[in-house]
Amino acid sequence: MKVIEGGITAPKGFMAAGVYAGIKKEKKDMALIYSETSCMAAGTFTRNVVKAAPVEWDMDIVYNKSEANAIICNSGIANACTGTIGLDYCKDSAKYLAEKLNINEDTVLVASTGVIGQQLPMDKIKKGIDLLIPELNDSRRAGSLAAEAIMTTDTEAKEIAVTFDLDGVEVTIGGMCKGSGMIHPDMCTMLGFLTTDAAITKEMLQEALSENIKDTYNMVSVDGDTSTNDTVLLMANGLAGNSLIHQKNESYKAFLAALNIVNTWLCKKIAGDGEGATALFEVKILGAETKAAAVSLAKSVVTSSLTKAAIFGHDANWGRILCAMGYAGTAFDPEKVDLYFESAAGKLKIIEDGVATGYSEAEATRILSEPEVTAIADVKMGNMEATAWGCDLTYDYVKINADYRS
Amino acid sequence: MKVIEGGITAPKGFMAAGVYAGIKKEKKDMALIYSETSCMAAGTFTRNVVKAAPVEWDMDIVYNKSEANAIICNSGIANACTGTIGLDYCKDSAKYLAEKLNINEDTVLVASTGVIGQQLPMDKIKKGIDLLIPELNDSRRAGSLAAEAIMTTDTEAKEIAVTFDLDGVEVTIGGMCKGSGMIHPDMCTMLGFLTTDAAITKEMLQEALSENIKDTYNMVSVDGDTSTNDTVLLMANGLAGNSLIHQKNESYKAFLAALNIVNTWLCKKIAGDGEGATALFEVKILGAETKAAAVSLAKSVVTSSLTKAAIFGHDANWGRILCAMGYAGTAFDPEKVDLYFESAAGKLKIIEDGVATGYSEAEATRILSEPEVTAIADVKMGNMEATAWGCDLTYDYVKINADYRS
Numbered sequence: 174m175k176v177i178e179g180g181i182t183a184p185k186g187f188m189a190a191g192v193y194a195g196i197k198k199e200k201k202d203m204a205l206i207y208s209e210t211s212c213m214a215a216g217t218f219t220r221n222v223v224k225a226a227p228v229e230w231d232m233d234i235v236y237n238k239s240e241a242n243a244i245i246c247n248s249g250i251a252n253a254c255t256g257t258i259g260l261d262y263c264k265d266s267a268k269y270l271a272e273k274l275n276i277n278e279d280t281v282l283v284a285s286t287g288v289i290g291q292q293l294p295m296d297k298i299k300k301g302i303d304l305l306i307p308e309l310n311d312s313r314r315a316g317s318l319a320a321e322a323i324m325t326t327d328t329e330a331k332e333i334a335v336t337f338d339l340d341g342v343e344v345t346i347g348g349m350c351k352g353s354g355m356i357h358p359d360m361c362t363m364l365g366f367l368t369t370d371a372a373i374t375k376e377m378l379q380e381a382l383s384e385n386i387k388d389t390y391n392m393v394s395v396d397g398d399t400s401t402n403d404t405v406l407l408m409a410n411g412l413a414g415n416s417l418i419h420q421k422n423e424s425y426k427a428f429l430a431a432l433n434i435v436n437t438w439l440c441k442k443i444a445g446d447g448e449g450a451t452a453l454f455e456v457k458i459l460g461a462e463t464k465a466a467a468v469s470l471a472k473s474v475v476t477s478s479l480t481k482a483a484i485f486g487h488d489a490n491w492g493r494i495l496c497a498m499g500y501a502g503t504a505f506d507p508e509k510v511d512l513y514f515e516s517a518a519g520k521l522k523i524i525e526d527g528v529a530t531g532y533s534e535a536e537a538t539r540i541l542s543e544p545e546v547t548a549i550a551d552v553k554m555g556n557m558e559a560t561a562w563g564c565d566l567t568y569d570y571v572k573i574n575a576d577y578r579s
Numbered sequence: 580m581k582v583i584e585g586g587i588t589a590p591k592g593f594m595a596a597g598v599y600a601g602i603k604k605e606k607k608d609m610a611l612i613y614s615e616t617s618c619m620a621a622g623t624f625t626r627n628v629v630k631a632a633p634v635e636w637d638m639d640i641v642y643n644k645s646e647a648n649a650i651i652c653n654s655g656i657a658n659a660c661t662g663t664i665g666l667d668y669c670k671d672s673a674k675y676l677a678e679k680l681n682i683n684e685d686t687v688l689v690a691s692t693g694v695i696g697q698q699l700p701m702d703k704i705k706k707g708i709d710l711l712i713p714e715l716n717d718s719r720r721a722g723s724l725a726a727e728a729i730m731t732t733d734t735e736a737k738e739i740a741v742t743f744d745l746d747g748v749e750v751t752i753g754g755m756c757k758g759s760g761m762i763h764p765d766m767c768t769m770l771g772f773l774t775t776d777a778a779i780t781k782e783m784l785q786e787a788l789s790e791n792i793k794d795t796y797n798m799v800s801v802d803g804d805t806s807t808n809d810t811v812l813l814m815a816n817g818l819a820g821n822s823l824i825h826q827k828n829e830s831y832k833a834f835l836a837a838l839n840i841v842n843t844w845l846c847k848k849i850a851g852d853g854e855g856a857t858a859l860f861e862v863k864i865l866g867a868e869t870k871a872a873a874v875s876l877a878k879s880v881v882t883s884s885l886t887k888a889a890i891f892g893h894d895a896n897w898g899r900i901l902c903a904m905g906y907a908g909t910a911f912d913p914e915k916v917d918l919y920f921e922s923a924a925g926k927l928k929i930i931e932d933g934v935a936t937g938y939s940e941a942e943a944t945r946i947l948s949e950p951e952v953t954a955i956a957d958v959k960m961g962n963m964e965a966t967a968w969g970c971d972l973t974y975d976y977v978k979i980n981a982d983y984r985s
Contacts (some may be wrong), residue, residue: 221915223905254901254933256914290935401902478884482980492695496807499629506660507629527660529696530770564969566981570973574888575972 174431176438180332182316183347184370185412186210188394189315190308191322192300196249196287196294200321201322203301204427206244206366207274207309211302212408214241214282215379217386219403225253227283229405230263234282239375241408242276245305245364246284247298248323248351251362251577253289253401284404286325286351286362320349322362326573327351331442337431339415339424340460343373346428347555348435350405352443363440365390365405371428372411373418380421381429389436392468392561393444394476407432445545449569454484456561460554466503467559473501474561481566484546489514491523494548511551521573580837582844587739589753590776591818592616592675596714597728600707602655602693602700607728609707612650612772613680613715618814620647621690623792625809630663632658635809636673640688645781646815648682650772651711652690653704654729654757658769659695659807664785668699676708692731692757692768701809726755729770732758732979737848737954743837745821750777750880751835754841756811758849771796771811772844778817779824786827787835788813795842798874798967799850799884814837837858850968851951855975860890861953862967863888866960872909873965879907880954880967887972890952895920895943897929900954917957922949 182189189206196202216235217560218228220522234241245266252259267281285293308315320330350365373381382405384445389404410415418424456475461467476478477497483490491512499507508527513520518540522530588595593611602608622641624634640647644883651672673687674723691699714721726736740753756771779787788811796811817823824830863882867873880886883903889896897918905913914933919926924946928936945951 221905486981499627500702
């Protein structure tokens with residue numbers, strides 16, 4: 174398993190492009206991913222009752238259709254709360270692109286992020302498609318341009334690729350994502366697009382994504398708000414030439430492990446680049462009785478506003494962490510908990526069996542002043558673990574989200 | 580039913596005092612409530628797994644003992660995460676006070692808020708008790724001093740009293756509370772102390788408090804963090820001379836209605852005085868199928884960081900409200916929702932059947948610029964309602980909670 178340069182164009186047969194179509198004020202706002210070879214497609218979608226039109230469009234393709242060839246994404250208008258017109262516009266976008274690429278419109282996945290409640294400017298979307306198609310190519314640069322074009326208030330593009338060996342052939346998974354951001358302050362949305370040249374059945378592809386999402390994307394929280402548009406799509410075109418993965422064998426496990434590396438890396442990038450964030454905040458729960466308990470404890474800490482504000486202040490405020498664990502809705506004995514803070518600057522035991530150790534506040538502050546900090550709580554009840562990722566709560570978070578839409 | 584001047588000393592037979600005992604740096608830090616006549620006591624307590632020692636002490640008295648005479652409270656040290664020593668200190672405090680007042684230590688309720696993980700400075704607590712006892716009296720001023728002494732970062736004392744008629748006799752309920760605040764930024768805690776001269780059985784008193792808490796204290800959220808110390812105590816000494824309320828009759832209903840006025844008023848004060856808040860944010864859900872659905876929708880909106888930041892920005896960001904309703908875990912049809920904003924400046928329909936009305940942004944901003952703003956969402960599925968209270972998310976919230984403990 175090896176992390177390589179590049180992103181979604183790293184796997185064989187995937188092309189991409191990213192352009193400015195005039196939907197946003199100045200930045201690139203449309204991205205296209207395309208595989209001439211038809212792909213198996215898997216997806217996971219927001220569980221918000223309010224689902225954006227492209228989420229409904231994609232769910233239909235992923236759950237009811239057999240193949241996919243392209244993903245078209247705009248990062249200016251979310252196309253959420255737009256009724257049947259919004260859904261019609263998804264179809265129109267897919268149809269327009271499909272005609273140009275000579276593929277079926279049912280193989281075009283659609284994604285979007287941005288302002289909600291507004292209808293897509295279809296003239297600009299079509300113009301964007303016209304601009305994207307001549308730019309399509311499989312270079313690393315093309316992947317990067319696409320990664321850039323899906324950004325909203327993200328401060329950096331997020332892309333990664335890994336290669337690994339299956340039956341003696343090299344298989345690649347590439348990915349890109351955007352995190353919590355917006356154009357006008359309307360909606361934070363997480364979008365993840367993954368490509369692979371692995372040969373794998375649609376069923377196993379969905380199984381791998383659904384399984385891995387629980388430990389990765391679902392463990393990220395920037396502000397506890399679940400968007401109407403959250404989408405992760407994974408396309409596999411089979412061009413690597415490995416024996417088809419059709420059951421949960423060793424090859425499936427290797428694929429899942431590679432997928433986990435890609436998704437974990439992308440999730441940490443999303444969390445660390447949360448709106449206004451100055452630090453990635455990682456929370457590890459050890460020694461839980463069940464996986465569900467570990468997950469709920471980790472998420473409760475990583476979403477606690479008081480804890481997030483303390484991380485911003487580089488303050489070893491262990492009381493807030495114990496408190497957040499306490500209201501997670503999971504039973505544990507506070508008087509058995511060990512808690513550590515860890516970062517590139519070192520690791521420090523803060524409480525042992527629920528009681529503060531004689532730790533140095535200065536040392537704790539030094540550890541918490543790094544751009545990536547981890548809190549590790551061992552509840553000593555079993556051997557299940559979970560890790561969640563978030564970020565600190567800062568003045569800038571409030572600023573970004575309080576400004577008037579303009 | 581009439582709201583009158585005063586607080587916990589308004590009902591017959593209740594005395595109070597508030598003093599500075601040197602636990603905090605300068606402000607009053609100890610309060611005492613006392614009724615010579617033994618009281619029925621009811622209580623509701625934090626559901627956090629991590630419970631502070633005084634919460635455990637009080638639960639024992641409320642659930643297992645028959646009567647109570649006093650509440651002793653300090654607002655400097657939370658006495659949470661302090662193990663068996665912390666519990667011993669509760670007993671020591673109760674015992675010391677009980678001896679001075681010639682009552683049984685099992686009738687002394689104990690409460691605290693402040694820094695967690697530190698042991699109580701028992702010398703100062705005892706000195707505080709010595710100072711409190713000579714100050715005890717039933718004046719309005721004494722009640723106000725007690726209300727002041729339980730404050731942490733609250734910007735104002737919170738007290739109220741109401742009178743109402745039962746069987747031709749005047750009955751009074753008084754209350755005071757503190758909201759989200761801290762000494763060193765360690766823990767926000769909600770403490771509520773209620774007194775009444777109503778004659779009511781312990782069972783009916785607890786029933787009334789437990790029933791009303793669901794619509795009042797449990798609907799308040801400043802930052803989604805549930806403290807280890809949250810406590811509401813209600814003492815009834817029977818001195819009003821009404822016929823004993825021993826079942827859910829008309830008198831019980833009148834008592835519950837008066838209790839609801841007191842608690843609703845206190846809760847709105849807590850929410851509006853949340854850390855760093857510039858506005859009380861009220862969320863009303865109408866037309867829900869079940870009470871539980873209405874509650875979960877209201878709470879999801881009132882705790883949404885994105886929505887809270889928009890309220891700070893006086894921004895009619897209805898997308899965030901629909902989004903927060905969407906992830907509440909309750910089914911509804913987004914395309915049926917009507918949404919209004921309301922304040923002293925007027926009422927405006929923002930969306931109808933899920934689609935934006937042609938409302939004026941300037942008018943919406945004017946309405947949202949008041950110190951108390953309400954969002955009303957009608958999901959048109961039934962006739963159940965719920966109201967939740969919170970506040971906006973501001974720079975000052977981050978500032979208060981990010982500063983180093985000093």
